[in-house]
Amino acid sequence: MVSKLVQGALAVTLALGGTLVAVGPAEAATTRYKNCTALHQKYKHGVGKAGARDKVRGSTKPVTNFTVSNAVYAKNAHLDRDKDKVACEKR
Numbered sequence: 001m002v003s004k005l006v007q008g009a010l011a012v013t014l015a016l017g018g019t020l021v022a023v024g025p026a027e028a029a030t031t032r033y034k035n036c037t038a039l040h041q042k043y044k045h046g047v048g049k050a051g052a053r054d055k056v057r058g059s060t061k062p063v064t065n066f067t068v069s070n071a072v073y074a075k076n077a078h079l080d081r082d083k084d085k086v087a088c089e090k091r
Contacts, residue, residue: 032075036088039076043067047076048086055084063089 033039039047046066048054052073054062066086073080079087 052085
């Protein structure tokens with residue numbers, strides 16, 4: 001059984017001649033946060049893409065305990081000021 005959301009996406013994709021990309025329930029329910037304070041309420045140390053590394057200067061140690069989620073990062077990439085694929089990193 002195919003959900004109505006997937007059926008609608010398939011119809012739009014076929015009509016536009018694009019590529020169909022599967023969207024799971026976790027990706028569909030992802031929240032876009034207004035700022036890092038709001039994001040930190042759910043993701044204490046920030047959120048990053050799989051394989052991302054926190055970019056640091058000098059002797060500062062990188063944050064390694066951020067939540068890894070490509071879907072959440074994609075919705076909140078606007079909060080990644082240093083463009084290191086980790087948004088709102090915090091110790």
